[in-house]
Amino acid sequence: MENKIYDVIGIGIGPYNLGMATLLDQTEDLDAVFFDKSPEFVWHPGMLIEKMDLQVPFLADLVSFADPKSPYTFMNYLHEHDRMFPFFFHRHFEIPRQEYNHYMQWVAKQLGGLFFGHTVVDVMDHKDADVPHYEVVVKETATGEEKYYQAKHIVMGTGSEPLILDGMDRLPNEDVMHTSRYLFEKDHLLKAKHVTIVGSGQSALEVFLDLLEEQDRQSDMKLSLFTRSGGLFQLDTAKFAQEMFTPEFVDYFHALSLHQRKDALDTLGPLRKGIDPDTLTRLYTKLYHRTAGMKDSRVLIQPMTEITGIEANEDGYHLQCKQWQEEVEYTYPTEKVVLATGYKPHFPGWFMNRFREKIEWEEEGMYKVSRDYQLLFNDDRDHHFFTLTNLVHSHGAGATNLGLSVHRNVHIINTIAGREVYRNQSDTTFQQFSMKEFQ
Structure with missing residues (x-):
């Protein structure tokens, strides 16, 4: 066990905690280490489909919103890889997902204090020690050895896990696979005569488009898409709508009651769950060209349909379907199924065992979180447990936005340091959300 007490231990190394590590790397008086069970950094490897772009501009990198002069900006990545001119001529703010993944891998390789292949198996709270701190137990995958580390603060970025329909x-x-495994299982799909995708979001459309491209080379494969939503609706990219991803709106949203926040999230659905307009245009254009002078019976898109179950048979599977508007139930045969059913927050077992009764909850599955992303404990403490996971209910639609993740990390770092290490942006909207200052 190390005697040293770090300022920060980060649990999980996804884009959010990688951004945290990147910003901390440029500070002189904060020591941090980060652990992740994966053998190396890779971002959604099962969905790094060619020709698919991020849904946010390149400025939503790991550091630019906090420190545009950092050596770890995406612009410096382009410069270091002799891609400034191609990027300039490309003239797109949105960048390929594969390039964004490579950018983050490039950053990760330059940082110290990142330990991949190390799983956090327990975290203990030593609040009554002379120096209150957390003790983190880490198991190294290669050797099975357990090591112990201490930190005054924890930043939990354990992300999410696939949401699977009951029984699947x-x-x-x-x-039957979740989109998170799509590229790993794609060869199996290409051998099938009929593939059905279930979902109505960006991932569903990306898989559907990719398989349409493959269908051009394999004419006997049928593709079906079932969506529970009323249709394939596009993401709201209007300028004023995007102001819901600003620090000002997070301030406003966080101050609302839980009931008001839930209602607000319902109204923000097009900002959270819509499909990128370019993706929809690509799909419509492809279908339009393919059906010139003929009807394509190899493609089915069925909205307003909920999948309630699945049964295996000798030819593949039968999906139990319900067209909820017409209230019609039926079965649908298919050979393979891709579930684009989203994700749910991942709570490690040790977290629920050690901290469930120590922290405050707004309701089941929704812990109470301060504006600066601390879990609220039942006792007063100055050794904090921050979370980057499961924040939509407390901080709004922007909780999963890559650009706002930098703003979140600035809040956390400044709280840990007790000073302004990085300046948070302010007065960034033309809209005013709260009327309290006029009351």
């Missing part, structure tokens, strides 16, 4: 988690991955 017991079926073979090569037959």
